[in-house]
Amino acid sequence: MGRPLRLESAGALYHITSRGDGRNLIYLQDDHFELFLQILADVCERYQWVVHGYCLMNNHYHLLVETPDAKLNQRMR
Template sequence: MSRPLRIEYAGALYHVTSRGNERKPIYREEVDFCLFLDVLAEVCHRFNWVIHSWCLMTNHYHLVVETPDGNLSAGMRQLNGVYTKRFNRRYGRVGHLFQGRYKAILVDKSAYLMELSRYVVLNPVRKTGVRKPGSGLDS
């Protein structure tokens, strides 16, 4: 049985998450967070993405992504693939970094964008007990 196709269209907004394989860390050191953000910036430029909010946790990430060109799958393949290659090269490892397929939930921009962005940026506060968003990259 094949997996369902993603709904993609110009101007779509998604809540995207991807978790480390076996729930293991996808960022080991602070430089890894920066590496991921560099790859994300490259993807945003190449695929014309708009990131409304994001959160990097030790073993997963959240993105609120708008795709003006309706190209989520192509951009996610680039994001997770390039980051995995760079991470593996850095640590002398091979194989999957991410657990299965990323999750992407289509979001109604007018009704849910503000609440979703609040959820994403407050994720470290709820999950790890940091005092405020942005108070540590490894949170």
């Protein structure tokens, strides 16, 4: 069963999290953390997101993101 649809609104703050499949590691080397942060920076620049906080763990991450439009679901793809 899928999760309920996320309510989206312009200027909202979202807690975004993702975990490795089966709680497996998603960052295997230190430079993978850096690559993830670079990709996140590129996404933020492209869609004008503001990251208020983040936590990168070996098998998951948490982001606190503010979006200027109500298209988070579309932008996460």
